Amino acid sequence: MNSWQFETTVTETRADARGTWIALESTLFYAEGGGQPPDAGTLSGEPVLDVQRVDEIVWHLIERTLEPGTLVTGIVDEAVRRDHSIQHTAQHVLTALLEDEYGIQTLSFGIGPADSSLEIDTDTFDWDQIESLERDVQRIIFENRPVHVREFPAEEVEQDRLRKATDRTGTVRIVAIDGLDYNACGGTHVDSTGQLGIVHVTSMKKVRGNVRLTYVAGLRALAAVHSSRTALRTIHQTLSTTNETVAARVIEERNLRLERDKEVKVLEARVAKAKVAAFLQEDNYVITHIGKTEAETLTTTIVERIAATGRIAVGANHSGQKLWLMHDGTHDIAIGKFLKRTLDDLGIGRGGGSHKQAQARFESVLELERATAEIVKRLQEGMVSC
Numbered sequence: 001m002n003s004w005q006f007e008t009t010v011t012e013t014r015a016d017a018r019g020t021w022i023a024l025e026s027t028l029f030y031a032e033g034g035g036q037p038p039d040a041g042t043l044s045g046e047p048v049l050d051v052q053r054v055d056e057i058v059w060h061l062i063e064r065t066l067e068p069g070t071l072v073t074g075i076v077d078e079a080v081r082r083d084h085s086i087q088h089t090a091q092h093v094l095t096a097l098l099e100d101e102y103g104i105q106t107l108s109f110g111i112g113p114a115d116s117s118l119e120i121d122t123d124t125f126d127w128d129q130i131e132s133l134e135r136d137v138q139r140i141i142f143e144n145r146p147v148h149v150r151e152f153p154a155e156e157v158e159q160d161r162l163r164k165a166t167d168r169t170g171t172v173r174i175v176a177i178d179g180l181d182y183n184a185c186g187g188t189h190v191d192s193t194g195q196l197g198i199v200h201v202t203s204m205k206k207v208r209g210n211v212r213l214t215y216v217a218g219l220r221a222l223a224a225v226h227s228s229r230t231a232l233r234t235i236h237q238t239l240s241t242t243n244e245t246v247a248a249r250v251i252e253e254r255n256l257r258l259e260r261d262k263e264v265k266v267l268e269a270r271v272a273k274a275k276v277a278a279f280l281q282e283d284n285y286v287i288t289h290i291g292k293t294e295a296e297t298l299t300t301t302i303v304e305r306i307a308a309t310g311r312i313a314v315g316a317n318h319s320g321q322k323l324w325l326m327h328d329g330t331h332d333i334a335i336g337k338f339l340k341r342t343l344d345d346l347g348i349g350r351g352g353g354s355h356k357q358a359q360a361r362f363e364s365v366l367e368l369e370r371a372t373a374e375i376v377k378r379l380q381e382g383m384v385s386c
């Protein structure tokens with residue numbers, strides 16, 4: 001038996017929709033609280049899904065039920081606990097430095113499954129300040145300052161040293177980091193700041209007039225670096241860039257694309273005009289345009305132009321497996337309803353629309369072709385009474 005394993009007895013059980021909540025004579029499981037998620041682990045081999053404290057009783061959620069009086073073995077997942085302790089202790093260091101070095105109070109804190117967040121009482125904080133804060137945190141990590149956790153009778157607590165006043169009576173648990181922090185806290189912590197490894201801020205956002213920082217520490221920070229590097233390597237390989245050139249290159253690529261989009265629009269308009277002019281040679285009431293390889297924007301432009309001449313336009317685009325139906329509003333055909341009913345009859349595609357325009361999407365080009373043929377047939381035969 002190691003320090004993460006314990007034996008105890010079930011004292012009480014309560015069932016709800018999520019499973020059975022088990023109360024134990026004693027437990028090593030940390031119940032969710034103070035921004036820290038509950039411990040993970042097992043009770044007699046059953047995964048512990050949640051741990052909550054209600055009126056000083058710690059309840060462990062498992063799927064199966066256990067009878068009161070049953071002897072159980074509890075095992076706390078050491079890796080999950082260590083990870084939570086690292087993220088939580090990192091918060092102590094961040095909060096202390098933000099207050100002491102930048103005069104900014106922490107308003108709230110939470111450990112998430114991917115990263116942790118800290119809402120701080122300021123509306124101005126920038127990335128230079130974040131880098132400076134990270135360097136300050138790293139100094140505290142390198143100094144490997146001990147983290148002391150001790151319980152004191154409330155009257156022995158040095159009230160004026162407390163980072164945040166507590167109204168707790170009886171026994172107060174004090175978490176102190178040498179020369180940095182003195183705090184009443186019920187969470188779990190590492191033994192010294194060196195165990196945090198590295199603390200890395202991942203995002204900064206304005207919320208409710210404050211700033212919310214998200215951060216990762218320890219192995220989560222390593223995973224974040226790996227993930228960023230993988231993303232960057234893909235960009236570097238695709239665009240032949242380096243860390244130094246990538247930002248400028250991405251901006252250049254985006255501007256180039258915006259320029260090309262504009263050019264494509266002009267060209268599409270020219271192509272559409274030419275194609276529509278050809279269609280108008282035919283004296284048809286329904287005109288069908290099939291775009292096999294063209295962009296969807298070109299198909300819709302052509303459909304709009306045909307409809308503007310007073311005909312009923314049917315446009316199919318093979319690459320997007322989409323179909324458009326349109327008229328200029330002078331026809332007595334509710335296009336959306338007509339399209340929907342035709343698709344329902346065929347049992348393929350999804351779509352609908354308004355009185356004068358509608359669109360549908362299909363699973364395959366084959367379905368698109370079938371629907372197009374049926375729609376054109378019905379329109380030409382006048383099977384469109386709505």
Ligand SMILES: [Zn+2]
Pocket residue numbers: 088089092175185186187188189
């Ligand atoms: Zn704490």
